[in-house]
Amino acid sequence: MGSFFKQIYRYTHKRPYRHNENLWPYMRISRAPSGEIISLNFRGQAIPIVSLASLAGAFSGPVMLAATGPSVKDIRFKTPPSLPSMGLNGAWSLNKSVDFKFYVIVDMGFLDQRPEMVAEIVSDPKLTLFTTAHGIARIVDRVSLARIKCSLALIEDAAFKIFQPKIPATELGHCYANVRCASFADNRPDIGFTTDIRHGVFDAGTVAYWALQIAAFLGFSELYIIGLDMNNFNKPRFYESESNKLPSFLAESFEDLIVPAFTHASNQLKKKNIRVVNLSLQSAIPSQIFEKADYHQVFY
Template identity: 85%
Template sequence: MGSFFKQLYRYTHKRPFRHNENLWPYMRISRASSGEIISLNFRGQTVPIVDLSSLAAAHSGPIMLTATGPSVKDIRFKTPASFPAMGVNGAWSLGNVVDFRFYVIVDMGFFDQRPEMIAEIVADPQLTLFTTAHGIARIIDRLSLARIRCRLALIEDAAFKIFQPKIPASELGRCYANVRSASFAENRPDIGFTTDIRHGVFDAGTVAYWALQIAAYLGFSEMYIVGLDMNNFNKPRFYEAENNKLPTFLAENLEDLIVPAFTHASQVLKKKNIRVVNLSVHSAISSQIFEKADYHQVFG
């Protein structure tokens, strides 16, 4: 039946709507005047989601963003954590030494390849999980709505909003020109950064870029990032082994997309008086973009 609806959708919708084909006709949404999805029904079930407006500037002070580069293995984390953390993908493995209050997963491949970890994440009632409509659909299909105990915060890729046409990367700057919270890198209409995630989050080939935009929206004024290596791509992520590492496209995107995007992000965040410290001292993201420091010197 699913393939029938997919074929019907393709027949009745133009190609720019193709990213919605796995959700139609199973999902129903409504939006606020500010653009974000405020109600969600999937396969006849009402899915509780967080009101994104309630999260705006709801926090302050420092947060730790935990990416997953190999350098994380070299950190002796100080416990208990003195401030909250936002994890991405497999950073959940640090749950015994890091106080995760927020989590971001937007890679559908991670949902497919790490179901046991996903089950643990969504079972944590202290956690707010930021993910897309496609991510929520995968969780419910594979685990059931009843097993979700975390808070779900539904976010969207600014270029691929649900039931709206895809925006080509070269058109993003023009389409978001009137959105005050969105800014674009000079001569790069495809590289955006937002401080209001209700309008959508801009992608730059890495979930860490999503995490920066979310943390800024939440109100945090200091961001300490671990695992933002952006090198040694042949090595497993800190939580992986050689025999189970997932593929990565970071190397292909590094110079043309990722570095320019983080450069733009650093400029936006500095203007907002938000300090970002990269605790991966050998990171390919240079100290001209984010200041670098050794975790053990900062936290003792």
């Protein structure tokens, strides 16, 4: 039946709408005047989602962003850090050592390949999970709505909004030129950064880039990042082994996309007086972009 509806969709919609084909006709949405999705119905079920407007600037002070580079293995967590944390993908393995209040999963491959971990994440009632409409659809289908105890915050890729046409990367700067919270790197209309995620989040090939935009939107003024190694891409992430590691595609986009994007993010965050500290001393992200520090010196 899914294949049948997909074929109908392809015959009745132009190619720029192709990213919606797995959601139609199962999903219904409504949007606020400011653009963000405020109601979601999937397979006849009303899915409770958090109002993004209620989260704007609702927090302050420091937050830890937990990425998943191998360097996390070198951290000695004697006690949970005394600040809220935002986990990315498989960082949930640290949940006994880190106080996760927020989570970000936008990688559909992770949702597909780590169903047991995803089920644990969404069962935490203290957690707010930021994910896309495609992510919510996968979670509801595979975990069930009844088992979702966390709060769901629906975010969108600025180039792939639901039931709207895809925006080519080279046209992003033009399409968002009048959105005051969005900025673009010099001579790179494909590299954007926003401080208001209600208009969409800009991708740069890594969930950490989404997390920076979300943390800024939430109001945090100090961002401490663990596991932002961006090197040794052939090695397992800290929670993986050689036998179960998922592929990484970061190496292919590191020089041309990731470094320029983080450079742009750094400039925009500094303008907002938001400090970013990379706690991965051997990270391939230069200290000129984000200052570096030793986790054990910062938190002990």
